[in-house]
Amino acid sequence: MGGVLRLLGALGVSALVVGIFLAPAHAGVLHDQYDNPGEIATNSQNWDFDLLDSELADDFVVPADGWTISGVDVDGIYIDTRMARSVNVRFYSNSPADLPDTLLDERLAQAMADTEGDLVIDLSPPFVPHEGTYWVSVQVNQNLGEGQWGWVDRTVQSNAGAAFRSPIGGGGGCFDWGRRHEPDGCNVDPEAPDQVFRLRGTAGPPPPPPPPPPTLRCRVPRVIGLHLRRAKTVLVRSNCRAGAVRRSRSHRVGRVIGQSPRPGVVRPRGFRVALVVGRR
Numbered sequence: 001m002g003g004v005l006r007l008l009g010a011l012g013v014s015a016l017v018v019g020i021f022l023a024p025a026h027a028g029v030l031h032d033q034y035d036n037p038g039e040i041a042t043n044s045q046n047w048d049f050d051l052l053d054s055e056l057a058d059d060f061v062v063p064a065d066g067w068t069i070s071g072v073d074v075d076g077i078y079i080d081t082r083m084a085r086s087v088n089v090r091f092y093s094n095s096p097a098d099l100p101d102t103l104l105d106e107r108l109a110q111a112m113a114d115t116e117g118d119l120v121i122d123l124s125p126p127f128v129p130h131e132g133t134y135w136v137s138v139q140v141n142q143n144l145g146e147g148q149w150g151w152v153d154r155t156v157q158s159n160a161g162a163a164f165r166s167p168i169g170g171g172g173g174c175f176d177w178g179r180r181h182e183p184d185g186c187n188v189d190p191e192a193p194d195q196v197f198r199l200r201g202t203a204g205p206p207p208p209p210p211p212p213p214p215t216l217r218c219r220v221p222r223v224i225g226l227h228l229r230r231a232k233t234v235l236v237r238s239n240c241r242a243g244a245v246r247r248s249r250s251h252r253v254g255r256v257i258g259q260s261p262r263p264g265v266v267r268p269r270g271f272r273v274a275l276v277v278g279r280r
């Protein structure tokens with residue numbers, strides 16, 4: 001949780017002064033901006049009244065071997081004790097202007113662990129970007145009258161500065177993505193150019209899926225000498241089936257006295273084995 005919550009929208013600007021508490025890091029941190037919190041947190045929220053919506057995003061660079069991102073941690077605060085119902089997480093490609101561009105993946109109404117506005121969000125399945133620059137957006141779902149949340153701004157810039165957009169444009173007219181902190185951009189908290197967050201996961205692509213199980217085949221067993229019921233059971237256990245059953249006079253009444261094909265032959269699963277059964 002952090003500093004001063006600055007909320008931009010049709011409700012005007014609200015602020016709440018609180019202390020700064022940074023959550024401890026989790027294992028498997030890929031990208032870490034969970035430091036240098038500023039004194040302002042900027043609203044990034046999906047309301048039930050769309051005109052109030054706002055969205056923040058910050059960028060990160062994936063090295064050549066790629067990443068498997070399984071979690072996002074965000075430093076945030078509430079203006080009161082009411083908590084968000086869920087969170088939207090989105091990943092964007094990078095535009096030539098170093099702003100969010102094409103939406104690559106989104107997790108709407110994502111569950112999260114929430115500690116007074118600090119959000120720990122697990123992603124399943126993970127997001128798997130290749131080498132390049134990407135943007136992550138975190139936006140809480142909290143309706144009008146349910147409270148307000150802000151993402152803590154960061155005083156140190158990593159890569160490009162954070163991006164912001166809102167249907168009412170924010171402080172500098174950012175109806176579409178613009179640079180949050182720049183006076184000639186969105187002009188929101190010029191003293192803190194980035195957001196406080198981290199990405200969790202593993203370096204490199206995800207492990208390959210396990211190989212498919214071997215194709216089951218009918219390996220014809222020897223059933224000569226068995227009673228018919230027992231022969232059928234043995235055939236099924238070998239992924240075969242009993243086919244046509246012919247009766248022939250024999251002193252081995254009720255037992256199999258012939259089969260086709262011969263034992264050991266491999267056929268497709270469920271292949272029907274013809275049987276000859278003794279009768280009086």
